[in-house]
Amino acid sequence: MKPHDLGTLFDEVASRRPHTTVHLDRPFDIVPGDGPGAVEHTVPELAWLVREAAGWLHAAGLRRGERVAVVKRNHYDYALLACAAIRLGAVPALISGRLPDDVLEVLLKRLEPALLVTDRRPPADAARRVLSLDPAVEGALTLDDVRGQGVPAPRRRHDDEPLVIHHTSGTTGVPKLVVHTTRTLAHRPSRVGVARWPVIGARRDDVVANAASYAHVRAFRWTAGVFRRAPREVVLLSEAGSAERVFTQHPPTTLEALPAAYARWRPLAARPDNPFRDVRLFVSAYDAVHPPVVRTMLHASRRRWPVWVQGWGQSETGPLTSRVLTRRAVNRPFDARDLGRPAPGRTRLRVVDPATLEPVPHGRAGLLLARTAARCPGYVGEQDRWLAKTSGAWWHTGDLGVLTRGGAVRLLDREVDAVPGLSCLEVEDLLEDRLPEVVECVVLGAPGGPPVPVLVLDGPLDPPAWRRAVADLPPLAAPHVLAWDEVPRTATGKVRRLDLLIRLTGAADIHGSGRWT
Structure with missing residues (x-):
């Protein structure tokens, strides 16, 4: 599948494999309601919702090639709004609603969106038009203003035109706005959670669960892979605290979550009646995970051979390496800094001296560089910053690490967080x-x-x-x-x-x- 099909992804899945049931921990923010129907959906219903949302955005004045910023509480309807914008030929920019007002103001000034969809009071002059979800903002459109206006036909774009914009995590300051195209997303080596492997990959009888930041590019890519595989059920958490209630009702068999969520779930996972006992595949792809977390979750499963897949990558590059851990492997001391090997033929890595940028031999620590066709083509409003992180086709990840003779990566620290002579x-x-x-x-x-x-x-x-x-x-x-x-x-x-x-x-x-x- 190519990412430019995301505008009609749910239509396609609904026409061929409509049986997947989607469970939510709370109703979507774009269709609030009560009762079971508000937290349980079919794929045809999601397809209808994407079409309807495309009509809302078009009625609000969004047109082909324009940017629409989405800033709201965390929920999976980020993905639905993004698909709706892509269907129009517009470019969605997904921004976390957890960002402080001053940071949001900076990002919106860089974006200059034609439309802002939000559930918070936006900065002055944040966009030409504002579509308010909740509460209504003076001078802004509401969903009632744009409903029932018809659904425009899908629009396609060139593979090298901007497709979607996401922001980086922002651990050290204002996040960067990362642009991806159809081509850069299509070249992502999607080894985690999508491949048709006996263990690592969604199956038709799976209950696939996710507890993510849905404004993040990983969640966007997850959507493209999982729904195409048409598992029996999909469970989507907007917050980690919903796990006990929702997973008890719908026990997952595969689970992807933020490392912070896994850490918070350790006491829950240690209980005999834990809701993770049927999980055969755990996936973590956003940040480093410490050994006790991996060990606790694998032992929470009652499956005979549960596995943990650890991915390492960046918003700018997509996944770079992956590693599979078993219960037997984590029962003894193991190096959680070992992040596995790059996808053969897709990604190349090398290590350079941070001062001279000259390559260093295997086994010696330095700055990790990556070469991949999935590298983003730029940052919105900060192209000089993007250029400063490139050396020809190579990308400076900002991570310090070691490449072993076997080609595996051992991560030490972010360069900005490093302490001489020590791995934090x-x-x-x-x-x-x-x-x-x-x-x-x-x-x-x-x-x-x-x-x-x-x-x-x-x-x-x-x-x-x-x-x-x-x-x-x-x-x-x-x-x-x-x-x-x-x-x-x-x-x-x-x-x-x-x-x-x-x-x-x-x-x-x-x-x-x-x-x-």
Whole structure:
């Protein structure tokens, strides 16, 4: 399938394989309602909703080639609105509703959208027209104003024209707006969750669940793969806290979720009656996952051979590597920084010295570069920044790592977060393994002192346990103990490390250059 078919994806699936039932944790924001019908849909109903939404956008004045920004609460109707805009030949820009007002204002100024679809009060002059979902904004259109206006015919575009815009996570500042075309999305090596493999891939009898940030490009690509495979049921969570209620009613057999969601589900997964007991395939593709999380989830499954697929990539490049872990593999100490190998014939990787940009031999740490036909063609409003991250066909990922002689990637840290002589991610792995009560560990580096550990706990830290855990580690500062909601995060649950460092130390000094962020 080519991504330019996304405008009519649900029509196509509905005409050939309409049997999939879709379950939601709450009604769509674009069709609020009550009762079972609001949280359960068929594929033909989703196809109808995409067509209707295309009519709404057209009635609101959106035309071929124009940009429409979508900013709202997290839910899967991001994907439906994107498909509707693509059907018109317009370019959807999906922006998380969790972004603060000042960041949103910057992104909308870069986008200059013809239409803004939102459920919040937008900045002044955010777009030529505003379609308000909830609440109504003075001077904005509402859905009642645009319903019943007819459905325009699908429009196609050239493979190298912009297809969709997503933003990066924004862990170090204002997110970048990443443009993808039909060609760059079509070349993504979609090994995770889509391939027709015996274990890794959706099957007709599967209950496929997802708990994602639906404004993210990964969720967009997931849509293209999963619905084409027509599983028995699809379960979509708008928030991780819905898992116990919804998964108990509809136990998933394959599950993709944000790493932050998996971390929050550890206590739930440890229960004998956990709702993950029928999962045969776990997928994580957004961020690093620490060993205790992987181990807990695989042991929660009652399947004989459950597997965990870890993907590494970026919004700009799509997936770059993948790795499969089994229960047997995680029962002994394992290196969670090993991210597997690139897709053969699709992606090439190399490591260079961060100072000279000269290649370094296998086994030596440096800056990871990627070469793939899936690389995005630019950033909206920041093309100079995009050019600064390229060396010909090579892309500077901004990650530090090692390439083994066998071609596998071992990730060390983001360059901007690096501490000389130390892998913060490795220390985090060790501390989470040694302190089971820790929900999440973050190690922050700042010049002039030892690294600062931050422990996310639901209760107090046991000082003797802490001393035993760090006895053989490099010197660390006294730990900060925080609750989950006290940690600044992106829309995908990643920790905003610089913001956290400033909050704890009052300074923004770091070891890394941040040159490739």
